[in-house]
Structure formats: structure tokens, C-alpha cells
Amino acid sequence: MKRVGMGLIGPGFVAEHHLDAVRRLGDVDIVAIAGSSQDSADRKARAYKVDRAYSDYHALIADPAVHVIHNTTPNHLHLPVTLATLAAGKHVISDKPLALNAQEGRKLRDAAIAAKVAHVVTFNYRGNPLVQQARGMVVRGETGPLSFIHGFYLQDWMADANVYSWRSDPAKGGVTSALGDIGSHWCDVAEHISGLKITSVLADLTTVIPVRYSSGASAEAFSSTSTGERHAVQVRSEDLASVLLRFENGAKGCFSVGQVLPGHKNDLQIEFNGRTCSLKWKQEEQNNLWIGHHDRANCTLAKDPSLVSKDVLPYVHLPGGHQEAWSDAFRNLIADAYQWIREGGNPAAKPAALPTFEDGYRSTCLIEAMLKSHAAGSAWTNIQHLPANTQD
Ligand code: SOE
DSSP states (O other): OOOOEEEEOOOOOTTHHHHHHHHHHHSSEEEEEESSSSHHHHHHHHHOOSSSSOOOHHHHHOOOTOOEEEEOOOOGGGHEEEEEEEHHEEEEEEOOSSSSSHHHHHHHHHHHHTTTTTTTOOOGGSSHHHHHHHHHHHHHHSSSEEEEEEEEEETTTTTTTOOOOOOOHHHHHSSSIIIIIHHHHHHHHHHHHHHHEEEEEEEEEEEEEEEEEEEOOOTTTTOOOOOSOEEEEOOOSSSEEEEEEEEETEEEEEEEEEOTTTTOOEEEEEEEEESOOOOOOOOGGEEEEEEEEESOOOOOEEEEETOOOOOGGGGOOOOSSOOOOOOHHHHHHHHHHHHHTTTTTOGGGTTOOBBBHHHHHHHHHHHHHHHHHTTTOOOOEEEOOOOOTOOO
């Protein structure tokens, strides 16, 4: 089989997991990475055991051995890096959020469709086998019509005021922090499993830590803070938010996100209440799916190839009792992405669970509606998600 060459731009926290996932596929060559300077690119290339390092991402995109770009840059670089990749006619896998706002998200969605390449956004929780199992149960009508979808996504890595990353800087992370970074994942899982679109939102946002102390360098996600000189920075983006949701079938919902909540590491939980049964999935206990009943005992489905439905099997790699985890699910998403890439990004050949720039654009529309809702004093706000090829 012909090998595919990939290049990665923006070697921060999540980059290592992109490289790991690609290495596990076995038929993709990691050609080069690009960083913000030659020095940092060289350092990261050595650490990640990549042969070539560029300081200029345009040079990496132009490298003829590179067919696919992984864009893991901070949010403000998603637009220029991805547009340059699409202009070169190369496939692109972008980190979420796809862009800083809905206008940019739409531009990227439209450019990706016009470029006729594979365009993927890393809503990686779709790669979890029990997320796919839950989705199938809803599709097959096993839950009955859904009436309530609720949960949260809570983290604590920003609980220390000495953590200052680009996520808190509106010029680099965008005006939102918690909603864009992790609320985007929660909403994607909610819509993906339920098959229902959120139609309107009512949001209440808070900045629990309005002053942070920066060392000058951006803190990597989940890294501990270094000691030394720091300066105070005013933070305006939210680190805590709660949102009420209305779904297209009349279902109601709500979720909270927070980045400053001690004890919560990567605590994404989501529950779907149907007329027949309920489903609950917790990211930190991702090998179990809770099934709630009214008229018989509740039960837990453990991830096991002999128990999940057939269509979920490509996402399961180990027998029952052998725990699979975050990086295995991430690898599943990347495997689907490369399956699509090998089909040249033909829309008809896209694996069903794979999130595209359409989903990435949709996510920017949801977050934008939440920001508008809050700014309007927490008023109900409809989602404005424009189809491809619409005129302004
Ligand atoms: C940091 O909050 C982060 O790495 C997110 O950016 C990821 O999307 C999430 O999967 C884990 O947490």
C-alpha cells in the first residue's frame, strides 16, 4: 500500500498524541514538524524523534513528501495555517476549536469543501467505543425518544492563578476559554450521540480567576507551573459557564464547563434520558456505559468486543477487562481520518463517525450563540449555522 506523508505544525501538548496515533497506524510517514522558531522546532523534533524540523510552516506545507497537515497550533493560527494547507491542495486535520469565531469557521468549512480534500476536526471523544455504542443505541430506538440531555466537562489545570496560557489571551485563544476549549467537545458528543441539533441556548459565563500571573511563556495544558518572575494579566474570558439547551425534537438539556474546579482532571460526563431508558458515559471511566431503567435493575455495559454492536468493533482493540483509554480513542479518530484521506477525501467515502469542518464550523456557531446569550443578559439565543454555498 502507498505510504502517506504527514507534517505537523504547532508542537504543543496535543501534538505528541497526534504523532503517537499516526505511528500506531503503521502506514503513515512522519515527514517533519514546524514550530515557532528553528530552535523550538529542533528541540521538539528531537523529543518526538522526528527527522526534519521547520521554523516556517509554509515550507512544511510546500514539502512534496507531505500530503497531510496536522494543525495543532494555538487557536489564532488555525485560520492562516489551515487556509495555506487547503490552498496547497493538501488534506488537513485541525485541532478544535476549528477557528476563533463562526465567521472564520464558515470560511474554513467553505474553503475545505472547495479544495476537495479530507478535512477533519479532532472531536476525539467520538473515537471512544462506548460513545459509538451509545450513538447506535439511540439510532436503533433502544432509548426511545430523548427528553433530557445533560452533564458537564470540568477540569482543574487552570485552578492555579500562576497558570497563564494562550487560552486566556483573547488575541490567541479567542474571547472564550472554557466553552471553546472543552464546551465544544461536550456539545459535539451531545449532538453526535443524540443525532439531534441544538437549536437555542441560554448561557451564564463567569471568570473565577480574573487576574493571572504570567511568566512570559505560555503554559502547556496540564503542565505544572515554573517558578520565577511573573507579571499580572487581566483575564476576561470565562473559566466557568452553565448553559441551558433546547434540541430540535423538543428535548431539553443543560451542561456546565469549568477549568478551575479542584479535583476534576478531565471530567466529561454526559447523560441521555429517553422514554425507554437512560444512558450515561463518563470520560474518566470510559470503559463503562451506564444504562438506567425504570422497571428493572439498572446495569453497566463494560466495553467488550463480544458485547458491543458489530459496527463498534473497529473502535475496540482489546478483549473485555482490558481497559482502553484516551489515546486509544484518539487513535481511532486518526485511523478514520486516514481512511478518508486514502479515499482522497471523497465525501461519499467519509467514515460515519468522523467529524469534519462542517462539525467544526457548527461548533463555532454554538459557542458564538452562547457568548451572545450571555452578553444579552442570558437571553435565549438561536443558533445561526449557515449551509455551504449560501450568499451573505
Ligand atoms: C485542555 O483543556 C485539553 O487538552 C483540551 O484542549 C482537549 O481538547 C481535551 O481533550 C483535553 O483538555
